[in-house]
Amino acid sequence: MVDTGHRARSARGYSMTLTGIPFLVLLVVFAVAVMATTMVLWNRWPGWGALPLRVLSLLLVMLSGVLLSADLVNREFGFYTSFGDLTGRATPPAAAADLVPTPAPRIPTGPREQGLIVRDRLPGPRARVVRDAIVYLPAAYFDPAQPTRRFPVIELFHGRPGGPHNWERHLHMAHALDTEIAAGRMRPVIVVATTDDDGPHDQECVDAVRGVQDETYLAVDVPAALTQHFRVMEQPRSWAGLGYSTGGFCAVNIALHHPDRYAAAGSLSGYFRAVVDADTGDLYRGRQDVRHWNSPQWLIAHRPAGPALYLVASRQDRAAHRAMLDLRRAAGPRRPDVVTVTPPTGGHNFRAWAQAAPGAFDWLADRLPQPAPGTAGAP
Numbered sequence: 001m002v003d004t005g006h007r008a009r010s011a012r013g014y015s016m017t018l019t020g021i022p023f024l025v026l027l028v029v030f031a032v033a034v035m036a037t038t039m040v041l042w043n044r045w046p047g048w049g050a051l052p053l054r055v056l057s058l059l060l061v062m063l064s065g066v067l068l069s070a071d072l073v074n075r076e077f078g079f080y081t082s083f084g085d086l087t088g089r090a091t092p093p094a095a096a097a098d099l100v101p102t103p104a105p106r107i108p109t110g111p112r113e114q115g116l117i118v119r120d121r122l123p124g125p126r127a128r129v130v131r132d133a134i135v136y137l138p139a140a141y142f143d144p145a146q147p148t149r150r151f152p153v154i155e156l157f158h159g160r161p162g163g164p165h166n167w168e169r170h171l172h173m174a175h176a177l178d179t180e181i182a183a184g185r186m187r188p189v190i191v192v193a194t195t196d197d198d199g200p201h202d203q204e205c206v207d208a209v210r211g212v213q214d215e216t217y218l219a220v221d222v223p224a225a226l227t228q229h230f231r232v233m234e235q236p237r238s239w240a241g242l243g244y245s246t247g248g249f250c251a252v253n254i255a256l257h258h259p260d261r262y263a264a265a266g267s268l269s270g271y272f273r274a275v276v277d278a279d280t281g282d283l284y285r286g287r288q289d290v291r292h293w294n295s296p297q298w299l300i301a302h303r304p305a306g307p308a309l310y311l312v313a314s315r316q317d318r319a320a321h322r323a324m325l326d327l328r329r330a331a332g333p334r335r336p337d338v339v340t341v342t343p344p345t346g347g348h349n350f351r352a353w354a355q356a357a358p359g360a361f362d363w364l365a366d367r368l369p370q371p372a373p374g375t376a377g378a379p
Contacts, residue, residue: 027071031064104229112142114178117168122194122225127217131195134164135230136174138181138188140371150231152368154361155222156193157243157250160202160279164193170350171244176358185358186365190230194222196250202279205250206294209285219254223261233372237263240307240364244268244353245320248311249275252296255307264367266310266360268353269320272296272327297323300338301330308337310363312356314346339363 038057045053105120118135141151156173158166167173173191180186196218197203203214223239226232239262241251248270255265274294276283284290292298300306311327313320324340331338341359346352 024071027064027068031061031068034060034064107137108142110142111144112139115139115174115181116142117174120225120229122222122229124217124221124225126221127213129198129212129217129221131198131217132164133195133222134168134173134193135226136177136191136193137230138177138190140181140188141190141231146373148231149371149373150233151188151190151371152233152238152240152365153223153226154189154191154240154242154364154368155218155251156191157196157205157218157241157247158193159243159245159247160197164195166350167193171354171357173357176354177361180358180361180365186362187368188371189365189368190226190232192222192226194218196247201281202246202275204246204275204280204283204294205254206274206283208283209287209290211283215254215257218250219258219261233369235369235372236260238369240264240266240368242266242268242357242360242364243270245270245348248320249296252309252311253294253299255309256296256299256303257293259306262307264308264310264364266312266364267324268312268356268360269314269317269348270311271320271323273298273323297327297330300327300335301332304334306335308339308367309335310339310341310360312341312343312360314343314352316345317348317352320348 034057038061041057042054105118107118108116115136115138118137120133120135121130122133123130138151140146140149143149156164156167158164173193177186177189177191181188196205197214198212203212205214205218207213207215223232227234232238237260241255241262242265243249243251245268248267249272251265252267252270252272255262272295274284274291276291284294300309309327309331311324313324315321321342324342328338328340341356343352343356346355
């Protein structure tokens, strides 16, 4: 799988990230320097200060090891991507220059046997945010016999904390999609894994009352930007959503709000009630009507129709399994298109979600329209 595209840098310039190689190298250098200094000076400190200096040096050695271990774990699971996430600082508003339409990333031409991962930066003029995204283009996208063919889209939502890279790194998105498409179990689709929030709080993918308009970005700005950059179908109900954990809530909630765009949504170990806690902050400002609106459990009980839903939760993931059954009961017999899947084993983790993702991709793609011939002016 070849990566292409670009990572636009803001006017603020380059900044070191917690998951980047430079920060890891810095921690390694710090750990080696502390150990080397301790070994060299251990017997050279003056007698009156030897004990406190040795204690201090041992504490620094342990601290360097803890920091290095914490960074390796963070790199593996993507808990915090920036110092702002870690310290709880709010992300600065996007500059006006970042909100204008941006050029599409460069895409190689010529036929391919496998899909291609493209990294893009999608502006959100309505929500006034700009975020990174990972886009999967199927091999059929590069078919020289159909250069203007347009494709339906599956939009992926990550958990909290995390980022779109988790879909690529831990859920093996590209491999799963290539395998399912090649086997004929799903139609070719474009897949976009978006950045759900900016930190420091869990934004729950909702339009917060007097806060970040996260849903507007994900459900309106992202489709507009993706259509500008790639050959995306523009007809109604040509999108689907899929997420794990908090992302499962996002996928179902947004699809229920926008049935004209999303034909279906899938949740892997998600939940279906609006959450307000220390991590989310006060998203709804005490507005019960807005909390109802952002509770799929409430919506599906009060709406006779909506997008088809595919819900997965293992019995061993007790909270998610209970939430799934509650939503199924709320849907009742009038919603046979709410499908529940209960694997016999699997916890609330990437291994379980990676095993469930291919089946979810197949089910969602089957509810999307066939890729269609485009026009000569397609991007």
